[in-house]
């Protein structure tokens with residue numbers, strides 16, 4: 732059976748990664764979280780002092796881009812690949828609200844997008860990949876065999892993200908999470924380079940009222956129809 736590329740785009744916290752992991756596991760495909768790559772660079776910018784409260788030294792970060800090596804390594808116990816920055820596992824450090832608050836500013840840098848998109852395209856050369864993000868069906872893999880565009884109400888998404896952060900022990904307020912989700916949606920869909928939008932040939936899925944099982948079954952049917 733020929734392997735395909737499945738591109739999943741959508742707004743923040745729409746459950747893209749959850750279903751992408753399930754589908755990849757079911758098909759024996761590789762799951763790639765492109766957002767983790769932008770988060771890793773944001774984490775780098777924060778720890779190297781390029782982002783300091785309100786000040787963001789964009790030029791400084793751009794000058795260091797070539798020295799940033801982002802990789803993934805499969806973790807057998809977790810069942811998915813964790814993200815590495817210059818050889819260091821930073822999977823747990825990139826999911827904080829602090830990183831989320833800066834990532835959309837960092838991800839708007841064209842020089843950075845160019846570098847990461849190239850790396851993402853290389854990871855998909857042999858197909859058999861499920862990748863989620865904001866520009867996968869539009870820029871990274873415009874010829875993907877299946878493109879999905881996930882949506883859900885901002886409240887639903889903020890509540891999901893809030894519960895996720897809480898369960899990880901982060902002390903956050905629901906209002907702050909909602910604000911972050913809305914701000915990222917706005918920045919991601921209005922930036923000049925590769926803004927988030929639904930590709931013409933993407934199938935839109937609103938999962939506001941879907942259980943995880945329903946979502947998986949719905950998407951699996953779409954996958955089977957193109958395989």
Ligand code: C5P
Pocket residue numbers: 743744765766767769770834835836838839863864865866867915919
């Ligand atoms: O998917 P996740 O919410 O972890 O992505 C974090 C951020 O990374 C997004 O809000 C967006 O700014 C950026 N991103 C992007 N392009 C992608 C994936 C993520 O610009 N393909």
